[in-house]
Amino acid sequence: MANKRKTKRLSTRAVTRRVRQNIRSIPASTLEITTSNPSTSSKRSSLPSQQKITKRTKLDITSTSANSNSNLPMDGYTILQNQLLFTLMCKTNCESCGNRWNGTINIKKREGLFVILSFQCSSCTNTITIETSPKVVASDRRDINVRSQIGGHLCGIRYAGLAKLMGAMNLPSPIQDERYSKWDKNLLLSIKSFSDRSMKKAVGEAVTAANGKELMVSGDGFWQTRGFQSRHGAAALLSCNTAPKVLDIETCSKTCNVCFGALAIKNSNPAKYNDIIRSHHCEKNYNNSSGTIEAHAVLNMFQRSVSKYQIYYTKYVGDGDSKTFAALSDKPPYPGKVIKKIEDLNHFSKRMKHQLETKKRQYGKEQLSDG
Ligand SMILES: [Zn+2]
């Protein structure tokens, strides 16, 4: 069980890592802010760390500053203390009167981390303004606020955590809580659309690498909370190329927040309760025990692989002790095709070590028959 728990934590981390690898390409492909290269995450290999860093730096440079010799990513941000900004301004000349600038900096407008700053020259009162972050195309939202919101979710700290982080960094507070919740809904749509495209692309790459439609995949499950009591869980299937990528994800929820919240008015206002229950998109899609979520979710993904991607998962790398392969054997998803089970070395070694330690505990202090 302890090993299993650890596995789940690692797996969640692994998936988060892949999301993080892909996050740099969100602006170009989904949020449509800049023209940065959407394929920055295309090659993840087992290069040593130093090489990886060098490679990433090169990618940053080529993708963001094509027209200059600068090594500063033009779509990136720089945290600059306001005092230093003021000092910098004092080293420039006013564009209107030509005198050395000496004036005031004010916040004209603020929306979360985004601000409009105005610089007024004290000699001629000429004022110039700058916006600290671009707008997301076809939206009123600012890039920096969208990024911080995605970051909050990736780190699992959401609004309250972001507010603390911004406080500690001496940065402005994130957007107001109500707007944050409202924007979450739109953000989810964008993230879903992005992840669908990303997974489709990964399937294409896996098919090319395998030179056919029969793929080897590895799968693992993870839960929202540790252990097997969690009400929400998910599983992911990953390609087994040199740069493994997520091909499909399935989530299972044993509860629905809307159903749960509506219970509060079930007796006092049954008409409204029924209305809410009828009109909402219920998140609850699983009834069995949390421990079987992984097997259920993986089986679902196998069963839809042909209709979704026109591919077959014919080799499965599992974690040895899960119920998953049993589920795949009980309900074969592809008639006439056998799925081969491949045990991954990490789990095999862990189980072997565990069994050897058990034997050691059992016989460690006993005199064996052969002396
Ligand atoms: Zn001036």
Ligand SMILES: [Zn+2]
């Ligand atoms: Zn519901």
